[in-house]
Amino acid sequence: MKRLVGKWLLLPFSGVYGVLMDIRNWLFNSHLLKVFYPSVxxxxxxxxxxxxxxxxxxxxxxxxxxxxxxxxxxxxxxxxxxxxxxxxxxxxxxxxxxxxxxxxxxxxxxxxxxxxxxxxxxxxxxxxxxxxxxxxxxxxxxxxxxxxxxxxxxxxxxxxxxxxxxxxxxxxxxxxxxxxxxxxxxxxxxxxxxxxxxxxxxxxxxxxxxxxxxxxxxxxxxxxxxxxxQYGQPVSFATRQAVTDVQDVVLVSGLANADPLEQYVRQTFRLIYHHRFADHHAYSRADIDHMLADLPPQTGLLTTEKDWVKLDALLTPTERDSLPLYYLPVAVAxxxxxxxxxxxxxxxxxxxxx
CATH class of the missing domain: 3.40.50.300 (P-loop containing nucleotide triphosphate hydrolases)
Structure with a gap:
């Protein structure tokens, strides 16, 4: 209820923002602001x-x-x-x-x-x-x-x-x-x-x-x-090859809306815990240390492909080769x-x- 009331209180400000964006679009549509037309x-x-x-x-x-x-x-x-x-x-x-x-x-x-x-x-x-x-x-x-x-x-x-x-x-x-x-x-x-x-x-x-x-x-x-x-098979950080024996996982995501991902992981694996971060989260070594310290035995750390490129850069070669770390490819279907x-x-x- 409180959230709904807050939304209605903010609607006038949304109206102002909408008008400002309308003016901006009109300036572009009228060519009063410069528009570039690519040759390719x-x-x-x-x-x-x-x-x-x-x-x-x-x-x-x-x-x-x-x-x-x-x-x-x-x-x-x-x-x-x-x-x-x-x-x-x-x-x-x-x-x-x-x-x-x-x-x-x-x-x-x-x-x-x-x-x-x-x-x-x-x-x-x-x-x-x-x-x-x-x-x-x-x-x-x-x-x-x-x-x-x-x-x-x-x-x-x-x-x-x-x-x-x-x-x-x-x-x-x-x-x-x-x-x-x-x-x-x-x-x-x-x-x-x-x-x-x-x-x-x-x-x-x-x-x-x-x-x-x-x-x-x-x-x-x-x-x-x-x-x-459409999600693919988990891919190993170490080999960059798909694996088929992943069962228990701790999920790590930095997405704007991680609900669909979590739902899929729950249906496909045994989800132990989900570390949720903000979209485009800049991971730190402390983040990795915390997640690895809490990782249960016989459990893989599973993340998204865009989170993988950031987490992978923080790992030592030994960690990358020895730890059960995986990412999930995803494609439009x-x-x-x-x-x-x-x-x-x-x-x-x-x-x-x-």
Whole structure:
């Protein structure tokens, strides 16, 4: 009850914030604020809501799709994000010496998984970053912008908007009463809507209900797709190979919303305890010492892939090789029929805009 009252008291401030964002969008729409139009095909992945909607798994899906199309070419695709949580500034192209503190946890995750086939870049001024990238690597043919829906200074060729099934934007409000970065009508800029983190058995009638709720805020021609998350086998820190004998686990996560992950772990393993940290948590050696000291015998420490890149950097070689440490890969899994339609739309957009 107290939380509900607090929310209603904050609604006037949400109205003010929403108006300010409306003015900002109007300035960009009217070209009173400068907009950069990239010369190479650019895809934006973002959301209206603060927190995780599955942007990194979506970026990974787009990367894998591009590598399958042209498997022999290296560096044709690049990703660009601001590098949330990094301690550096300016444009930077990831190299082997980079860490989560220099480029951010999610860019480092992408670098470890996809180098040398693509380039991973960070830069808070993305228009300038794109131009710098193309000067250094003019062979670049595709740029994937991570978390760029509100970055109006760059106009992408295709804008993919993600909505968490568990936190629909049509039931939410702008800051501070809600979690929206702008008003719901901002969804009209999207070319594709993907409802993420859906149950795999989501009924068609429920999908239709969600579509009806989204439709008033988007263009009539904008397609809506549904997808869940598919977790892989745990991967060993030591070998980076999948293992199948993990049973008892202590879970470690630094996510905006760890509930779906915890639910999956409870269903798949015997969950002893869950160490929950804030999204993009900067782990310390003290964090590791505390978690390892409390780790029961015959129990593995299980974490996410983006938390792995930070925790792994704090371990000694002996700890990495000897301790039962694992991370869970995760990928986008479209509901029945949607993957083919989604892929068809991507191909059509790419052919139209290249």
């Amino acid at each position: 095909y650019t895809v934006s992945v973002g959301n209206l809501t603060v927190g995780g909607t599955g942007k990194t798994p979506m970026i990974e899906l787009l990367i894998i799709r591009s590598l399958r199309q042209v498997p022999s070419q290296t560096g044709q695709t690049a990703t660009l994000s601001r590098g949330y949580g990094r301690q550096t500034t300016g444009f930077r192209i990831a190299t082997d010496i980079d860490t989560a503190s220099t480029i951010g946890d999610e860019p480092l995750q992408l670098y470890r998984k996809f180098t040398p086939f693509i380039r991973i870049c960070v830069g808070e001024r993305r228009a300038e970053a794109i131009q710098s990238l193309l000067v250094r690597y003019p062979e670049t043919e595709q740029i994937l912008l991570d978390d760029a829906f509100q970055h109006r200074a760059v106009q992408p060729h295709l804008s993919i908007l993600l909505m968490d099934y568990n936190r629909p934007f049509y039931d939410d409000y702008p800051f501070p009463a809600g979690r929206l970065r702008e008003r719901r009508k901002g969804a009209r800029r999207a070319d594709i809507i993907v409802v993420t983190k859906c149950p795999t058995d989501l009924f068609a009638t429920e999908q239709q209900r969600i579509v009806a709720k989204i439709r008033p805020y988007i263009r009539s021609e904008t397609p809506i797709f549904f997808a869940g998350l 479209f509901l029945s029929g949607d993957e083919q339609a989604f892929t068809h739309f991507l191909v059509k957009s790419s052919l139209k805009n290249r």
